Amino acid sequence: xxITIKDVAKxxxxxxxxxxxxxNKQSNVSDETVEKVTKVMEELGYNPNCLGRDLRKSETxxxxxxxxxxxxxxxxxxxxxxxxxxxxxxxxxxxxxxHDNPEHEMHLLKMLMSHSVDGVVLLGVKQESSxxxxxxxxxxxxxxxxxxxxxxxxxxxIDNVKAGRDAxxxxxxxxxxxxxxxxxxxxxxxxxxxxxxxxxxxxxHNIPFxxxxxxxxxxxxxxxxxxxxxxxxxxxxxxAIFSISDMIAIGAMNYAISKGVNIGKDLLFFGFDNxxxxxxxxxxxSTVEQPCYMQGKLVIEKLVSNMxxxxxDKSVYLLPHSLVLRESTGD
Numbered sequence: 001x002x003i004t005i006k007d008v009a010k011x012x013x014x015x016x017x018x019x020x021x022x023x024n025k026q027s028n029v030s031d032e033t034v035e036k037v038t039k040v041m042e043e044l045g046y047n048p049n050c051l052g053r054d055l056r057k058s059e060t061x062x063x064x065x066x067x068x069x070x071x072x073x074x075x076x077x078x079x080x081x082x083x084x085x086x087x088x089x090x091x092x093x094x095x096x097x098x099h100d101n102p103e104h105e106m107h108l109l110k111m112l113m114s115h116s117v118d119g120v121v122l123l124g125v126k127q128e129s130s131x132x133x134x135x136x137x138x139x140x141x142x143x144x145x146x147x148x149x150x151x152x153x154x155x156x157x158i159d160n161v162k163a164g165r166d167a168x169x170x171x172x173x174x175x176x177x178x179x180x181x182x183x184x185x186x187x188x189x190x191x192x193x194x195x196x197x198x199x200x201x202x203x204x205h206n207i208p209f210x211x212x213x214x215x216x217x218x219x220x221x222x223x224x225x226x227x228x229x230x231x232x233x234x235x236x237x238x239x240a241i242f243s244i245s246d247m248i249a250i251g252a253m254n255y256a257i258s259k260g261v262n263i264g265k266d267l268l269f270f271g272f273d274n275x276x277x278x279x280x281x282x283x284x285x286s287t288v289e290q291p292c293y294m295q296g297k298l299v300i301e302k303l304v305s306n307m308x309x310x311x312x313d314k315s316v317y318l319l320p321h322s323l324v325l326r327e328s329t330g331d
Contacts (some may be wrong), residue, residue: 003046012040023115038113045138059307063300064094064117066108068124074273074292078123078145081296089304091118100186102126112139119303124188125151136314140307144299145292146189147316154306155316156299158290160190163321164197164242165204167270167288170323171240172205174330176268179207180238181214182227182248194244194272213238217248224251232259232267240268240329246275246287253285253328269328283327290321 005023009016014033021029022037040046063086067075083093094117098104105126111117112135119140125132129150135141136153143155171179181198184191195214202209215230217223224243228251231238243249249271253263261267263283271278274289298317306312325331 003044005046007044008037008041008046011044012037025115034114038110041113042110045134059118060116061090062092062094062117063119063121063303064096064108064111065121065123066096066098066105068098068100068126070095070097074275074290075123077292078296081293081298082121082144082300083296085297085300086304089300091300091304093300098126100126109135109141112141118307121299121303122146136312140303140312142299142303142306144295145290147193148189152314154299154302154312154314156295156302157190157316157318158295158321159318160193161197161200163272163288163290164194164244165201166197166321166323167272168198168201168242169204170286170325171242171268171270171329172201172207174240174268176238176240177205177207178210178213178236178238178240180227180231180241182224182231182241182243182252183214183216184219184223184244184248185216186218191244198242219245219247221247221251221254224248224253225255226251228252228255232256232261239266240270242270244272246271246273246278246285249285249287249328250277250281253281253283264327264330268330271328274324278324279326286326286329286331287324288321289324291319294319 005016005019009019019037022034065082086093096108109120112120121142121144123144124146125143125148129148133152141153143153145157147155147157168179183195199209212234215227217227241252243252249269253269256263256267271285271287274287278285278287302313
């Protein structure tokens with residue numbers, strides 16, 4: 001049986017009128033009461049849609065985009081796509097950062113429960129898949145860029161496994177059987193998937209996986225520098241390196257250049273994301289390009305459609321990627 005506003009009032013030990021004021025964001029309710037009622041609604045799995053027509057009239061026309069860090073340059077095109085699609089559909093985009101803090105992310109998600117926003121797009125989720133699936137049952141939530149294994153929520157991304165596999169297959173196709181990988185200790189789904197693609201490419205060519213050829217660090221360029229130093233100091237170093245992001249790859253190339261390595265001939269590099277620096281840095285970096293603008297645009301279109309539908313779409317939409325070939329692979 002569906003949870004009602006009366007159930008929320010009883011569990012919160014307040015009146016139905018007070019719950020209604022909380023839902024409608026009226027100012028004559030204390031912060032303590034708002035927090036208590038919001039927490040009860042979350043615990044009971046209360047679906048605000050049960051309020052029907054009256055609640056729908058109070059929609060904010062705002063969608064919150066939650067990202068980990070504004071420093072990631074590829075977010076710019078995603079947010080541009082989101083903003084333009086939202087404006088066309090009569091919505092505004094709010095942006096908030098979490099700095100990879102799950103508690104902060106949940107704090108922001110509570111804006112849905114208090115009806116401060118109509119929907120949320122997570123660009124790199126930090127909650128457990130079970131938490132996201134539960135929230136998606138009652139609220140308008142979508143994942144963008146990063147899929148999450150086991151989450152039953154609307155998702156727009158690319159096939160990161162295939163993208164990683166395509167990049168490494170290209171390096172192997174140029175005659176390189178010792179391919180290094182620089183990844184991250186942060187276990188984001190995209191990193192895991194790109195690593196999986198790396199291993200699949202090796203398997204397709206009957207190349208044994210060598211854990212010594214894999215370096216785990218951070219998303220910073222300095223980590224690419226450290227990773228390249230580690231790989232080149234191996235007794236049998238790689239002749240090509242795949243990095244799971246462009247910033248990592250640029251840091252790695254910078255180290256190789258400092259050691260007099262002929263990039264594109266003696267050592268090949270492949271990055272991921274096609275950020276602006278990838279074709280500014282010399283030599284220009286070969287990379288995987290994902291359609292950031294289109295991902296942002298599509299996720300808003302699908303999310304707004306869900307807001308107007310009685311049957312929410314929780315599909316996973318994977319947009320096509322492409323390989324951009326430049327000097328770092330001898331092209």
